Amino acid sequence: MEKRYPEIGRRTVQMRWGDMDAIGHLNNTYYFRYLEQVRVEWLDSVGHGIRPGATGPVIAATSCTFRRQLSYPATVEITLELERLGKSSVTLRHHFFVAGDPDTLYAYGDVTLVWVDYQSGQAVPLPDDLRALLAPQAA
Template sequence: MDKKLPLLDRRTITMRWGDMDAVGHLNNTYYFRYMEQIRVEWLDSIGHPINPAGIGPVLGSTSCTYKRELSYPATVVVSSEVVKVGRSSLTLRHHFYLAGDDSTVYAVGEATLVWVDYQAGKSVSIPEPIRERLRAVGAQA
C-alpha cells in the first residue's frame, strides 16, 4: 500500500468507446494520455498553461502499473499526489478509480516532470508560484 502522499488534484475523464482495445478494456496507451491530460488541466487551472515560447514541464519519465481492467462506459477519476519535489523536477503519482468508488485502484502511474526553458533547451527551477501551490497541499517544496 502506498504511503499517504500530499493530494495535488483529482479530475474526471469520461472514457470514450474508441479508448478501448480489441478485448474491450481501456487501451494501455490511454492511461498515459489520461495522466497527461490531467497534468495539463492542472497547470491550466493554476494559471501556468504550456507555452512553447516560455518555460514549462517536459516529461522526464513515466510508468504505469495496471491493477484491474477499465471498460466502457466509465467515468474515470485520476488523482495526482506529490511524490518528490526537486529544484527543477516534480514527481507525481496518479491513481485511477471509477467515479463513485474510491476504494478500488485500477492503475497506478508515475510521472517525473522537469521544468525547462523551451527555447534554450535547459532545465530551470520550478517557478515559485507552482512551489507555493505544492507547499499549500503539504508537499516539501
C-alpha cells in the same frame, strides 16, 4: 492499497468507446493519454499552461502499473499527488478509480516533470508561485 501522497488535485475523464482495445478494456496507451489530460488541466488551473517559447514542464520519466481492467462505460477519476518536489522538477503520483467506487484501484502511475526553458532546452528552477503552492504539501 498503493502508497498515497498528499493530494493536490483530482480530475475526471469520461472513457470513450473507442478508447478500448480488441479485448474490450481500456487500451494501455490511453492510461498515459488520460494522465497527460489531467496533468495539462491541472497545470492550466494553477496558471502554468503550456506556452511554447516560454518555460514549462517536459516529461523526464513516466510509468503506469495496471491493477484491474477498465471497461466502457466509465467515468475515471484520477488523483494528482505530490510525490517529490525538487529544485527544477516535480514528481506526481496518480491513482485511477471509477467514479462512485473510491475503494477499487484500477491503476497507478508516476510522472517526473522537469521545468525547462523551451528555447534553450535547459532546466530552470520551478516558478516561485508553483513552488509556493506545492511546498506545503512536500513533507
